[in-house]
Amino acid sequence: MAPRLPARCWRRLSLASSLRPTTTRISSTIPSSSARLLSHSSQKQAKTGWTTLQRQRTAETHRFNQVTSGIPAPTTGPAAALNRRLRTTPVRAGVLAIKKGMTAFMGRTGARIPCTVLQLDKVQTVANKTRSKNGYWAVQVGLGQRHADNVGAPQLGYYEAKGIAPKKELAEFKVRDESGLLPVGVQLMPDWFHVGQWVDVRANSKGKGFAGGMKRHGFSGQEASHGNSKNHRTIGSAGPSQGSGSRVLPGKKMPGRMGGQRNTVQNLPVLMVNNELGIVVVKGCVSGPKGAVVKIQDAVKKPPPPKEFIEKTRKVLDARFPHAEQYLDAARKKHLQLKEARQQGRIDEILSAGVPEAMMSAEAENLLQEA
């Protein structure tokens, strides 16, 4: 058995072979790449010292709760919360609508289906909420329009930056991920949904005012006779006495304000969509009076609409509003200019002189020159 060479000597041998192209046995066995590696380490030697040991994991990879530390992902916190709600968050955004009333559909076989008519009045996407900026994915959607007199200055600035008219109502629709976000300023029409799909509809229910226990919680009330005196609709006892602490337990059902709170009706089938009338007709009833603002979104407890349909709706949006992105960009640039003018107190000049020509976006200018 050949004596083992110390590493120091072995390195010298290889160095010599790499320098001189002699056909010694050792030089032929060592490939050129390994020679380079060794030479590299020899260079390194000057600074950090030469070692055959593998580079150790540094302290930072061992740091507590790092992604790289090998600890399982945390079950609490924003990321975990989003992940928990992943399955119950709809794939795409919903729309705002106005409840127009109830009617019925008469089937060919004599069936009568009661239904609610919901109208989409100038429904527009206003903004996107992103995970990095807001902590979740959502689309902000607006309905109708509002006169500028009835809008505050901060909101006027907000709409100015979006390049859209002030909306009557704003609402957010959470979506599962980035793919659910929509271009800003596009109008969502009833064909956003298809006949036969399921939706969840949420709205504020009709307010009933201060209601007693019988109406509010369905208590059975008390007897009409058998010695009952002036206590026919009262709730009776509020709980046990001394042995149980002589107190009313938290959450005890009692008389109080009834209705006027948000209510969701799940899994309503869509019976009809009509772009001319701007209506979505859903089966069954929806909370709230006529004229109430309702939110319609794909049902949480049913499978989402087919992928082909979702893609089709996105294509339709792109076809109807091909320049939404550029329009938003132009509006934003104009907004920044106006904002600067407002801060400097020059807004009056601009109003009298007109908006300067410099306000057009450079990108749009390029496009115009190309065309």
Add this chain to the structure above:
Amino acid sequence: MNTALLVRRPLGCLKASLRQTRQQNRVFPNRHMATATATASKRGPIPSGVSIDDHNFYRIIDPKTKKTRTAFAVYTPPETTSHSSTTTTTKKRSLTLPKLISPPADPLPALHAQQIKRMDPTGARTALFAKTRTAARVGDILMVTHRRGGEPFAGVLLSIRRAGIDTAILLRNHLAKVGVEMWYKIYNKNVAGIEIVKRAKKRARRARLTYMRKPKHDMGSVSEVVLAWRKMRRVVATSKAASKAKVDAKAKKAGKAAGAKKAK
């Protein structure tokens, strides 16, 4: 701030920032300025122009000094885009405002019309309960035939609930000396036909004859009236079969006398 530490370790902050960049490189490998994604995707040339002019300025005026405190560009709502676009077409450079389609204020009448056309293509059912002289009115005796056979139901028309496609009628009769009332949806496919058996002598002065439930005004069973009407109709039908042309005129006369009207 801990100045002593800075004096002792002047490059401490540099080390921390370097550590951060190392971490960044691990998370986003190969991301440099050169490989950064393009900011805007080109969808095609803008049709009409560059800047956006479809807006008015909304001034907020200071109540004390009566001067413009601030002003915002308020983009014109879609109703007025047609007006503003005529003015902006003179300026070549303007990005057109995306036009929004506003739906009709009340979609229900149009929806009802559409549904009625589908369920009643001949318009016979609509005509029978229209607000005309020839149409059925409260106080008339009507007979409803069901699609799936069974005994037709006849009774006095107490009220008409008009609700477009959901329009319904209320008939009252006595079966086995018990008052029976039935609601029928006139556009339902289960209702095969509605016939006027007998017209009221006088026009009722109420829209809903709820008083007919009181014993004083209750009409009782209408079976006799219906029987007589049926017998008369059968006679007409047989005589029609016997001789066509001559009896046709008679039948018309008889029909007029009985005041019968076929709904369908």
